[in-house]
Amino acid sequence: MIRIASPLVLLTAGLLLFGQGAYIHVKAVIAQILLRHAFAQTVATGHDVKPWSWADTWPIARIEIKRLHADTIVLAGSSGQALAFGPGHVELTPDAGERGVAVYSAHRDTHFRFLKDVIAGDQIDVTRKDGQTFHYRADGSSVVRFDASGIDPFSNNYELVLTTCWPFDAITSGPDRYVLHATMLRPTQTSSDAQLP
Template sequence: MKKLIKTSLLIIGSLLCLQASWLPTKAWLSQQLINYSWHQTLALQQRIKPWPWADTYPIAELSFKRLAKSLVILNGGDPTTLAFSAGAIAPFNQVSRAQPFVVAGHRDSHFSFLNEVDMKDIISLTDRYGQSQLYQVEAINIVDASTGQMPLLADDSSLILITCYPFNNSSSNSNERYVITAKLL
């Protein structure tokens, strides 16, 4: 009887450990697949999904040299995409000199480091063709999204990064947005 109890407890403990490690393992694996698909996108010059059933694909990479951070940007701003990385929001999801490139991400995961970005920081944006452009941070604003008054998007080649604010607030219903605007150098 004692042997059955020990075996049962060992099995239950093992199953609990497997369940607890599932989400971190899935998060790690998804980042590896996203990075691999980004490198394949650059090498093959075509859209490569991170996994066959993905609704998105990588379209750019942001690098923050001073912070030693880089992040692959996925196409789209829907919740499924934002669960895996920051996403470029249509119709502002094309690197262009005629319109801004707008990227949104979660404050508690992929964009958690945005509060460390300073004025005049340089951000490198690499598009899916491997061409890099440098941007310099020129404005950091906190705006109330509930008013519908987000910063005016000019017809230029700026880079705009958006996340929820404040960073240390775990409440999911924040109406404030942290908006970084960087100009093409």
């Protein structure tokens, strides 16, 4: 009896773990569909539009790297709840196009999976909720502890940082973060808060 029960318990546990992992990925894909719709409405109306009625966040930007066919909608805030559905704009950092370092964070196995394929020189486009698009050039990357990033959001430059957990293929989370650094090129449109010196 024990010989039969043990494999069944292991099979059941394996199926539950697989189902949980698949659920996370399915949720991430479906959320991005709803977020794209809400972001389009936000840009068109100029008002924050929640992707679903009970959401405690809303889309504020779109990150795109055409060479990699990477395209993802960013949410306001970087809480664990927000990151389950998309990248988050880290609190107290500037918006894309503003002086300083705009920082966006996401999970390595869903929305920022493409970061491992970004190379120096890649163009990263960030469209804000006001419809303005800003172009950044990937300069390089680093791996740092989560509590020792060295990022100064109030820098005098116009920069972008995309960050996720490291290493990319790890199963569990750890203290290290992968940090992709980029510098803004001339914006498509200029505004008073996005003038280059």
